[in-house]
Amino acid sequence: MIDLNDIAIFAKVAELESFSRAAHALGMPVSTVSRRVSTLEEQLGATLLQRTTRRLSLTAQGRAYFSQCSGPLSSLYDAESVLARAQKAPEGLLRVSAPVILGQDPFYAFVSSFMRAYPRIAVDLFVTNAFVDLIADNVDIAIRFGDMRDSTLVAQRLGKSLRYLACTPDYLVGRELPTDPEALREHACILLNGRNNEAEWELASGRTTVKVRVSGRLSAHDFQAVSAFTRRGHGIGLLPSTYCDAEIAGGDLVRLLPEWSSPEIFVHAVYPSRRFIPSKLQVFLEALKAWKSPLWIPLR
Template sequence: MDNRTGEIEAFLRSVEGGSFAAAAKALRQTPSAVSRSVARLEARLGVRLLTRTTRSLSVTPEGEKFRVQAQKLLLDLDELERSFTTDKSEPRGRLRVSASTPFGIHRVIPVLPEFLQRYPKITVDLSLTDALVDLVSERTDVAIRHGALRDSSLRARRLGSSRWLVVAAPEYLQRHGTPQTPADLDRHNCLNFNYRRTIEGWTFRAGQRSKQFHVTGNFIANSGESLRLMCVGGAGIARLADFLVGDDVRAGRLVPLLQDHIKADSEDIHALYIGHARLAARVRVFMDFLVERVSIAD
């Protein structure tokens, strides 16, 4: 990477991470080196891109305009390099992957060593977050996401689906009793997510229809894995995906509840990627690997 693209990368990483220290960690540089790169970029452009304080960075209006164009530039450079990659060449380069925290922990990470053994020249840059990721702005190659797909220019490969389960630890049920109907959840401590979801509340069957029940509790989190651990610890009742808590149910650490009332639906899981006329070899082989090793049987 030449000096100019290196400076642009330093700027973009600083904006994404909110600090030179975060950018330095991502780029494997020192914070002072990242700061100098951004300063050189600002000097060459003749504008201030970032406002620095002792605690944080903020993007100036000029910096935001430059950020949008710089992201597009780097994506175009990536695409240019991909266009010269032949199918016979060994897949290589940095592969940026985003996955939800529980799916990443329970499904993706366990098989990544095998993938890296197959393709030793690929470097996997994995980010686990339950928040939605903009593949273009975050320069992400593959994002594994759950639920209905939004209309977009992204392409997707389906990895399967996972049904919802309402679960609690045996210890919790011994102390507080077992709910027999969804209405009984009003008297229980329900663990929930702290971010806005497509459907608010927990969905149960009401005759031939479905109904959302509002639940409350004294613990909320942005990660399904956090909710699972709290649930196993006896803190309350949670509604989580089968792929996340299935092993706990089979081991007796969690007990499924209200099964006659659970709406018989499931949540689709897809691997999303930006569609190009020619897909980079590293992305193509990773997508094939996900379908082979990570897919969930319906």
């Protein structure tokens, strides 16, 4: 099988009409250049170059062969140049998947700031709770909450999230304050992705974890809706701490069972491969890790 490098060496010799000039341009010894061209001629069964002590010229077969291979070689060099630029300069289209919980102004402000910092990068943003197959859907990076089940992907932790039990003071009027997780069964709970208006909440206190089946008249598919109905007094919500810390501190919400919360939920940046990370993805990863998101707690 003919070595493409031999063809490239021959093309350089034909272009410069000199073994020594081609050797200098390629950074090779003249003897190596001559030997590789001879090997190519032997494999082709044709004389490509006419060598004399005074000059070097292409044979008729050499001219025909050079004419046919110079175009494809030029295309290969162009492709290599494009890849090299993509690796060095942050540019090109970056496809990003993010869950609905991130579909708010702070995240959009982060993306806006990133695009201003890297004007040669275009962003195609998918804000969805649907599972996105990074390979099949040609997505460069996804931000995901929870355990990473796909071992073929690379996952970098960005932070962690905790969820608190919270409700309005008005909701508690005329109702008994829950004193343990089991008491939540007697309350109206606002559910995330609840089936048949029921859900199982996992709560942790130190090393103790419990699961309790709760129910309520309201179920939603994103935390914005769960938070909105919790604030309107429709029941108890299990809300990300970053959603409710300020309102708990201000008295607009009450944190119930303060010794209990959800287990730690880690936030990951997920991408397909650790090898040959393009610079557009590398700089986005670095920006994500530096971003002080209001939706997760930084890792220490």
